[in-house]
Amino acid sequence: MQTILSSETGARSQNVLPEKRSITLTINGLVHKLELAPWTTLLDALREYLQLTGTKKGCDHGQCGACTVLVDGKRINSCLTLAVMKEGSEITTIEGLANENGLHPLQTAFIEHDAYQCGYCTPGQICSAIGMINEGHAKTLQDIRELMSGNICRCGAYSNIVDALQEVMKIDSNETV
Amino acid sequence: MNNFSYSRPEDLNSALGELTKREGAKFIAGGTNLLDLMKENIERPSHLIDINHLGLNTIEATADGGLRLGALVTNADTAYHENVVTHYPLLSQAILAGASAQLRNMATNGGNLFQRTRCYYFYDLATPCNKREPGSGCGALRGYNRIHAILGTSDQNSETACIATHPSDMCVALAALEAVVRVTGPAGERIIPFADFHRLPGNEPWRDNTINPGELVTAIDLPPKGFSTNFAYIKLRDRTSYAFALVSVAVALEIENNRILDARVALGGVAHKPWRKPEVEATLIGQPVSEANFQAVAEALIDGAKGYGHNTFKIELAKRAIVRALQQAAKLEPTA
Ligand SMILES: Cc1cc2nc3c(=O)[nH]c(=O)nc-3n(C[C@H](O)[C@H](O)[C@H](O)COP(=O)(O)OP(=O)(O)OC[C@H]3O[C@@H](n4cnc5c(N)ncnc54)[C@H](O)[C@@H]3O)c2cc1C
Ligand code: SF4
Ligand code: FES
Ligand code: FES
Numbered sequence: 001m002q003t004i005l006s007s008e009t010g011a012r013s014q015n016v017l018p019e020k021r022s023i024t025l026t027i028n029g030l031v032h033k034l035e036l037a038p039w040t041t042l043l044d045a046l047r048e049y050l051q052l053t054g055t056k057k058g059c060d061h062g063q064c065g066a067c068t069v070l071v072d073g074k075r076i077n078s079c080l081t082l083a084v085m086k087e088g089s090e091i092t093t094i095e096g097l098a099n100e101n102g103l104h105p106l107q108t109a110f111i112e113h114d115a116y117q118c119g120y121c122t123p124g125q126i127c128s129a130i131g132m133i134n135e136g137h138a139k140t141l142q143d144i145r146e147l148m149s150g151n152i153c154r155c156g157a158y159s160n161i162v163d164a165l166q167e168v169m170k171i172d173s174n175e176t177v
Numbered sequence: 178m179n180n181f182s183y184s185r186p187e188d189l190n191s192a193l194g195e196l197t198k199r200e201g202a203k204f205i206a207g208g209t210n211l212l213d214l215m216k217e218n219i220e221r222p223s224h225l226i227d228i229n230h231l232g233l234n235t236i237e238a239t240a241d242g243g244l245r246l247g248a249l250v251t252n253a254d255t256a257y258h259e260n261v262v263t264h265y266p267l268l269s270q271a272i273l274a275g276a277s278a279q280l281r282n283m284a285t286n287g288g289n290l291f292q293r294t295r296c297y298y299f300y301d302l303a304t305p306c307n308k309r310e311p312g313s314g315c316g317a318l319r320g321y322n323r324i325h326a327i328l329g330t331s332d333q334n335s336e337t338a339c340i341a342t343h344p345s346d347m348c349v350a351l352a353a354l355e356a357v358v359r360v361t362g363p364a365g366e367r368i369i370p371f372a373d374f375h376r377l378p379g380n381e382p383w384r385d386n387t388i389n390p391g392e393l394v395t396a397i398d399l400p401p402k403g404f405s406t407n408f409a410y411i412k413l414r415d416r417t418s419y420a421f422a423l424v425s426v427a428v429a430l431e432i433e434n435n436r437i438l439d440a441r442v443a444l445g446g447v448a449h450k451p452w453r454k455p456e457v458e459a460t461l462i463g464q465p466v467s468e469a470n471f472q473a474v475a476e477a478l479i480d481g482a483k484g485y486g487h488n489t490f491k492i493e494l495a496k497r498a499i500v501r502a503l504q505q506a507a508k509l510e511p512t513a
Contacts, residue, residue, distance in 0.1 A: 017180055038183035038225070041212070061213050062280055074253075074282045080209045081283065084183055085227055132278065137257065149418035150277025 023084055027052065028096025038084050043067045045083035046093060054094035054123045058152070065151035068124035068131070069093050075131025077150075094123035097130075106130065109164035117155035125151045129165055141166060178215045185227040189361065189393070192228055197363060197391050199224045204393065206249060206288040209280050214293065217300055219309060233287075233395055236260065242401035245359075248287030248394045252347065253278070255286055264403035267429055270410040271350035277419045287394040290348060290358065290374065293385065294341035294449075295324065295421055307382045312336045315382075323487040324423065327495070329448040330483065331378040339382030340485055343375055343450050344421045350410060352443040352451035353427040356399050362392030375450030385449075404429035404441070409505035411498050412445075422446035424495045426502040437461045437470075442478060442503070447495055454478055466507045468500065475499035 020035045027050065034049055043060075046052040046069070058066030060079045067079040070092040097104035106126050109115070116122045128151045132138050138147050144165050145158075153161065166173060186192040196202050201223030205211055214220040233249040236258050244265070246255055255261055256272035276284065298304045298316030305314035315338040317325050322340060330340040351371050358369040375386050388394070407430035414420040425445035431438040440461040444452040457477040464470050475496040482492045504511050 021183075037180070039178050039180060060216060062209055062276075065277065065279060068279055075279045076283050077209075077279045080207075080212050080280075082183070082205075082208065082212070082225075085185075085205070085208065085229070128279065131282070135253075135257075135278070146418055147278050150279045152419075 024087055027091045036083055040083045041079055042081045042083045042086055043078040052093050052095055056120055066121050066124040068127045070127055070131055073134050075128050105168050109168045113160045113164040115160040115164040116157050121153045179221045181222050182224045187230050189231050192226055192231055195226050202226055204228045206285040207283040209284050210292045244399040246286050246397045248396055249285050251282055252284040253281040264405050265399055266405055267408040267410055268350040271346045274412040275346035286397055289345055292345055295344045296341040307339050311383050315339055321487055322485045325488045326448045327482040327484055327491050328452055329377040337380045339378035342446055349425055349427045349443045349445035349451045352453055353429045353441040356397050359396040360392045361395050377449050407432050407506045409502040411502045424491055424498050426498045428502040428506040430506045435466050437464050466509055471500045471503040
């Protein structure tokens, strides 16, 4: 992350960096102790300090969804939250979905339906889909499209993504759209 | 993003105390607007006070039969709250028309009121902007202004000109519902009627609202009347989802035997604050539900609108959207 020292703010009279803090994050069931500056976003903490690079940085401004992770089961954009704000929460990233029995059903469905091309948006799409299923408001294909709109796919794999979700969510495919 | 320190107080008084004590400090709630602006170096706080742990995260019924929305409840939890869905569906729909599911899971009710304009020049440090840098001029006035305001702008004096819009969807519904904002600060508690919370740019375009330094929004109160039978929220934008409104309309009607008993119309995307004209709404009272009446209201609400070139289309678009929203709320079939 950029750390630009601004001379104009007036609010910052000295060029002393605020101290790093000791931060404890629970990610994919493991507890990590980190020394982080307060301005480290959760996304940068994952990618740059924990080498959990499955979570992607697309825009860094909440506009693409590539950085979607689950915090206490809810999907959020990790680029617009500070790591220090998520102490005490359970964070789940794409790396935490498969278990000893194999891939998460959504991961399998994405492979079967060819629901990606370059794959850059895929971790965010899958985490977002898990969040959407947890929320329980998507009942139709139209609902899926609306409630997944926070995940942009520049390759345009949308129709296959919807197919993959429809299969996992067991939504009637005869619905007219 | 500049460097800053961070604290996480656990009670309201400590949070308020820290804000007055530390120069350049700011509250952080969901972070979805503040961190975005900090990454662009538009906001440069020296210290962030995390207000998520002050116990302001509940939704509760009020004694008068209304509903109190805690400032730190997320937009998603508010939109899907049983009481909001049943009694204030207009608010629920407006929230769900905004941003994305991920952002709504982070964004808070308090933060939503404070979100700043999406004016491209406000975001671009290389261009003049009276809101960001008082007296520097307005890049949008003669620039690319497709998303900008058509009502209530200030464009007379280049030092104070501003044609920005307030980008919120939630606030348009709150304006129609006549919510009340509860604020607490060094001078104690006060309540601000929603119509007085946001302001027009006037001679001080850098001021978005009427909050005083050191104050914190604790809750938003919804009055008992929820208009759950005859309501509509229409949002028009460049793509069907995950985009800000070019024009949005919140309508709340009370109708009995085809006569209008109460009417509210609030517009988003057209001004520096949700746009209402109660005197125009009042002309509907006692009138029958009819397209002609709705068209007259649309004309009167948009009266005096001014386009700046790229956004001139909004004048006609807003009129049509008002008529359509009124028809939808009144369950009247559109003729065209
Ligand atoms: C890509 C994108 C698309 C979006 N699309 C839409 C849209 O279509 N419609 C829409 O309405 N919104 C949209 N939003 C905006 C979003 O709704 C706001 O960013 C959000 O509501 C801000 O809330 P927050 O809790 O994250 O605020 P923060 O970012 O935490 O805070 C914003 C400001 O409010 C102050 N603040 C916060 N809470 C309080 C309080 N209780 N008392 C006093 N001050 C406080 C903070 O100090 C800060 O200055 C979008 C945002 C993004 C990034
Ligand atoms: S419209 Fe307002 S916010 Fe945009 S450039 Fe002009 S002064 Fe700045
Ligand atoms: S990287 Fe977070 S939304 Fe694009
Ligand atoms: S697969 Fe390439 S962006 Fe979605």
